[in-house]
Amino acid sequence: MATAMKRDQFNTQSLGVPLNTMVKEARILMVGAGGIGCELLKNLVLAGFGEIHIVDLDTIDLSNLNRQFLFRHEHIKKSKALVAKDAAHKFNPNVKLEAYMANIKDSQFNVDWFKGFTMIFNALDNLDARRHVNKMCIAAGIPLIESGTTGFNGQVQVIKKGVSACYDCTPKETPKSFPVCTIRSTPSQPIHCIVWGKSYLLSEIFGASEDDSPEMDHSEDSENAEEIEKLRQEAQALKKIREAMGTESFAQLLFDKVYKDDVIRLRSMEEMWKTRRPPESLDENAEEIEKLRQEAQALKKIREAMGTESFAQLLFDKVYKDDVIRLRSMEEMWKTRRPPESLEYATVIFVTAGANLRSIVFGIETKSRFDIKQMAGNIIPAIATTNAIVAGLCVLQSFKVLRGEFSSTKETFLTPFAQERLLASDKSRPPNPDCPVCSVAQTRVLVDMSRATLGDLVEDFLKMELGYGEEIVVNHGNNLLYDVDETENLGKKLSELGIKGDSFLTIVDEDEEHENGPRVNLILNVQESASPEEKPIKSLDIAPATNGEVPGSPIPRRKKEVKEGPQSNGHSTNGPSAPVNGGSATKRTATEAFENGDETPSAKKAKTLSNGADNEVIEIIDNDGSILIEDD
Amino acid sequence: MTEVITDPTPPILHGPSDKEKKYDRQLRLWAASGQQALEDAHILLLNSGSGAVGVETLKNLVLPGIGQFTIADAGVVTEADLGVNFFLDEDSLGNSRAECCVKLLQELNPDVKGHWLPLQETLTVQKVLKNDAKYTLIIYTYPIEETDLDFVQEYSIKHKVPVISVHSSGFYSYFRTYLPGNFPIVDTHPDSTATTDLRLLTPWEELSKFSSELTGDIDNLSAHEHGHLPYLVILLHFLEKWKAEHRSLPSTYKEKTAFRSLVTAGARTDNPEGGEENFDEAAAAVLKTISAPTLSSSVKAVFDYEPNELEAKSNFWIIASAVKQFYEKHKQLPLPGSVPDMKAQSTVYVRLQNIYKKKARQDVAEVLSTVRAHPGGKDVDETEVESFCKNAAFIKLIHGSEANPESIKTLTKSEAENDANAEMTMMPLSLLPIYLSLHATSHMSTASSSDILATIDQVYPDASTTPRYVEISQEVARAKGGELHNISALTGGMVAQEVIKIITKQYIPIDNTCIFDGITSRTQVLRI
Structure with a gap:
């Protein structure tokens, strides 16, 4: 091409040659090719980043097209990653693009694979995957640019192990769950009826059992054993009705069961209704329904049809005859995917009708179909503009990361309703010294899977080589493999305990008696190796202690005062209202501390825990604020 | 069936x-x-x-x-x-x-x-x-x-x-x-917590009646009933009590604190929980809900504005004038009508909701009839009136921007003063120099740093000697109008x-x- 101006003329002009060269040589991983992902990919491609890998498991849906501009109508049901790659390639053929239609949690994407990138961008929409990538980036020591949007709000954060706070340094809100009895017996809010419609009625009739639903909280089950057993029988009976599906009487059977028989049974438990309004089965409730009919437009339609003989038939036949095939295929989807982002239309009708009828039974306000879809599907509003802004901010941060200027990276928030702080940027926060993900010691271990036992790990590796004492716990995910009282696994091979290459094990030190407190948690990243001559387990990153208990043990300790131990009792703030939720209390204070920003210059000092300098670690905690706030 | x-x-x-x-x-x-x-x-x-x-x-x-x-x-x-x-x-x-x-x-x-x-x-x-x-x-x-x-x-x-x-x-x-x-906005999407308007200081008859019906015999209510009185009914009850005693409503902070103690003291503590959640809710709501209705400055600006002949014909100004009349007559805006979630028996809560909704509908009807009486009000859509009434406390008028060469000079000066104190006040530096530097290249993108500064000097004579201006003008000159x-x-x-x-x-x-x-x-x- 004989044109005088080069393609990257403006980039060279503004970035300068050295940075522009770094950009061209960078190898980037982008996780997620949705709303932020499309914007980000466009920006990265035009900024001239040399090589970009894209991972996304998802396929394209019609509701994506209002913002995910790399996709067209004809791409619906195709892979986001692959279509995005093809679309972006056209606009800068010099960039090397690689796409994977895969789950980022797949084992092919191991720590070594992550290590091959200059930096990683998260453009995800769910907590679980964000946490995973965060963990992998911490393990690999690769910088991560994390971002997210909700409606007009958005946020960008640079995560670098040991330098800035990681994704899990502040506890995240977990999805709401409800006790089983609230959902099945004593609902008091529309959301209870909606969860019932979705996680019980819909699931029992068309899908998996409610026990698998993450919205069901079984922690109080033992207190209500008798009622739980009754409910189990009720669900069994419902399953029988499910077998009648396809027969003439199915819909009537189902309707009579859930809105009459079950309600009458529930009502007969007088104990339960001493302090609550008892439920009224639907045929007793005609007057109330009539009143509500005038209130709620959505209910009106259902109610009108309900007066007719054929109502139940119609409602369920529609779902059964017309849509059952699609519903069944959805059932498959739910097994392999993250919880559904939105519910298909037939499902929404079913859940709306189911939930609103139940609301009438319990005298609860009914909701419109639009609202119920949002409440049941956890739908988050999303628009192109916010994604464009956030993606732009991500790339700005990436320039600082490329230059290694982590001290000047910013955490930026979009606060669209405060004119003076539309884009508010704060200094990056330092890592939280209590963070279970980044403020831990990490090492890779070479394990000969053919012979290594849990005993080898505990006795030979942890105690002899790393100098651990007796009081230790070994966890694999949520599974406890070993502690002082749980010794029966010691003789088993690690492979028999479900551990494979790239598994993560967490070692918790419970030696509260030690003068400097227990060690920080240790994360072992298992690497397979066959080495018949050497020891079955060998550390790749930590030199073994010379022998036994050595003062210079490589895993640092934390001081006792730091721990929010259970021994500090008699300090509950909220009176006797029993289960003081420690988790939510810390969450609140953490958020407050977060909102207060990190203007204090003293919080700037960045530390790694690996040098084991205990006093310094404590200093940070004193400055952290979150603990101070909790005191008042 | x-x-x-x-x-x-x-x-x-x-x-x-x-x-x-x-x-x-x-x-x-x-x-x-x-x-x-x-x-x-x-x-x-x-x-x-x-x-x-x-x-x-x-x-x-x-x-x-x-x-x-x-x-x-x-x-x-x-x-x-x-x-x-x-x-x-x-x-x-x-x-x-x-x-x-x-x-x-x-x-x-x-x-x-x-x-x-x-x-x-x-x-x-x-x-x-x-x-x-x-x-x-x-x-x-x-x-x-x-x-x-x-x-x-x-x-x-x-x-x-x-x-x-x-x-x-x-x-x-x-x-x-x-x-x-001028640019009026009805649907400003205020924060949902700000929109609660319960009218506790000025309850209408039906609300008062409902409240006294529930609390008439408050001391003899069963534990369940007492523990499920909606907090706004509790507040209405104690406001009556307060009024009888003080012949006025609690208005100062001190009075409100005293009133809060009165509410708290009303809770029964002889139960296993040692208190009642609905009374806690009531006490927590005192400072937020017990205050005389005031008109926000943005609504005032709308009421005070005199639309010109053309503007006055628009639906917005027809409804605004009807709402203003409503306000002058009742000393309050139309009721939005929503009730926040609270501890209550479901049936009581539903009745309460209906009372508020009914009043909101009455207010809309009154405004609507004023609108209809207006010469141009025949064709105004009822839903538009409804939405206006619902959002009445948050309507906003943005005044058009007239270019004024003097105002930029004033602004430049005040921003420069802020910057001089920035280190002490911990405030970030003004971005106005960026605007002025870019603006200096409005008609020609390639300009030298000194050209840019010379242009800025016309509104802010100190620009050429201020390091921040010099730095920014150099950055703008360097980019030569090229976009990233x-x-x-x-x-x-x-x-x-x-x-x-x-x-x-x-x-x-x-x-x-x-x-x-x-x-x-x-x-x-x-x-x-």
Whole structure:
């Protein structure tokens, strides 16, 4: 091409040659090719980043097209990653693009694979995957640019192990769950009826059992054993009705069961209704329904049809005859995917009708179909503009990361309703010294899977080589493999305990008696190796202690005062209202501390825990604020 | 079934249309009314310079389904364009930039219609704007000829069309909105916690009756009933008590604190919990809900404003005057009618909700009858009146921005004073120097740092000797008007957001200039 101006003329002009060269040589991983992902990919491609890998498991849906501009109508049901790659390639053929239609949690994407990138961008929409990538980036020591949007709000954060706070340094809100009895017996809010419609009625009739639903909280089950057993029988009976599906009487059977028989049974438990309004089965409730009919437009339609003989038939036949095939295929989807982002239309009708009828039974306000879809599907509003802004901010941060200027990276928030702080940027926060993900010691271990036992790990590796004492716990995910009282696994091979290459094990030190407190948690990243001559387990990153208990043990300790131990009792703030939720209390204070920003210059000092300098670690905690706030 | 409804044909349950599905995630922000406004709009982009920021803005408007857009641009696509503009490819080289961008933008959304106008000697900006009033909003980018700017302003004033100017160069950008005349907004989307209006100090008869019915025999209520009195009924009960004793309502902070203690003391503590949750709720709500209704300054501004003859004929001002009459008569605004969630027996809560809803409907009916009595009020839609009444406490009027050469001097001075104290007050530095430096290159993108400073000196004589001004002008000179795609994409996101607010008349648009500094990832909004 004989044109005088080069393609990257403006980039060279503004970035300068050295940075522009770094950009061209960078190898980037982008996780997620949705709303932020499309914007980000466009920006990265035009900024001239040399090589970009894209991972996304998802396929394209019609509701994506209002913002995910790399996709067209004809791409619906195709892979986001692959279509995005093809679309972006056209606009800068010099960039090397690689796409994977895969789950980022797949084992092919191991720590070594992550290590091959200059930096990683998260453009995800769910907590679980964000946490995973965060963990992998911490393990690999690769910088991560994390971002997210909700409606007009958005946020960008640079995560670098040991330098800035990681994704899990502040506890995240977990999805709401409800006790089983609230959902099945004593609902008091529309959301209870909606969860019932979705996680019980819909699931029992068309899908998996409610026990698998993450919205069901079984922690109080033992207190209500008798009622739980009754409910189990009720669900069994419902399953029988499910077998009648396809027969003439199915819909009537189902309707009579859930809105009459079950309600009458529930009502007969007088104990339960001493302090609550008892439920009224639907045929007793005609007057109330009539009143509500005038209130709620959505209910009106259902109610009108309900007066007719054929109502139940119609409602369920529609779902059964017309849509059952699609519903069944959805059932498959739910097994392999993250919880559904939105519910298909037939499902929404079913859940709306189911939930609103139940609301009438319990005298609860009914909701419109639009609202119920949002409440049941956890739908988050999303628009192109916010994604464009956030993606732009991500790339700005990436320039600082490329230059290694982590001290000047910013955490930026979009606060669209405060004119003076539309884009508010704060200094990056330092890592939280209590963070279970980044403020831990990490090492890779070479394990000969053919012979290594849990005993080898505990006795030979942890105690002899790393100098651990007796009081230790070994966890694999949520599974406890070993502690002082749980010794029966010691003789088993690690492979028999479900551990494979790239598994993560967490070692918790419970030696509260030690003068400097227990060690920080240790994360072992298992690497397979066959080495018949050497020891079955060998550390790749930590030199073994010379022998036994050595003062210079490589895993640092934390001081006792730091721990929010259970021994500090008699300090509950909220009176006797029993289960003081420690988790939510810390969450609140953490958020407050977060909102207060990190203007204090003293919080700037960045530390790694690996040098084991205990006093310094404590200093940070004193400055952290979150603990101070909790005191008042 | 106890009741049989005569109509035997059940309604057909329609699924959402494809359009509703496609726009689902945004309908949750601006609803069908906002979407309709977008679909009725036609945006004109006068594009120039390296041309990316305007096109990025349009991308964010085409995706959510703007009705039509037109790009007027004299540019012919070069290699450098390909590096900064995503909506051009190798095949575009040598062709009209307006045409190529429109074609690729249109691919994003088949519901949107795009037009292009390749500007040239025979098709000038003047000609483009001369024809008719078909554009809803105009966006122009810098650099732009001074004479063309005049045509844009003329069009804006004549047809009451909002204009947004956008300037992106290197790591800096700004955009500025010009609203013609006054711009009223009904649906400002206030924070949901701010919208609670329970009228506890001035309960109407039905509410008082309901409350005393529940609390008439408060000491002999069963533990369950007592523990499930809705908190607002508790507050009403104790307000009566307070009034009987003090002959006035609690108004000062001290009185309110005393009143709170009175409420707290009303809780029964002889139960296993040692207290009652509904009384806790009541005590917590005292400071927030026990206050005389005051008119916010933004509503006052609406009431005080005297619309001119033309404005007075619009639905907004007809309803506003009816609401004002309502306010003058009742000393309060129409009741919004929603009741927050609270501990209560479901049946009681539903009754309470109905009492509030009924009153809200009565208030709407009263305002509506005033509207109907107005000469132009026959055709005002009832839902518009409803929505106005519901949002009455949060309506907002933004005054149009008239250019005033003196005000920029004052602003420059006050920002400089703030900066002088920045270290002490821990406030970030003003971004006004960025605006002024970019603005100095409005008509010609390549200018030296000293040219830029000389221009700024005309409004702020100290500029040439202020290091920050010198530094920023050097940065602007260095970029030579070249856009960074990333900065332009980000700016395009912000501009599109403002366009959506202005077109849907929802949320409060920026008043009136937003400056972005890509080096510190920061914005500042100033009224210039």
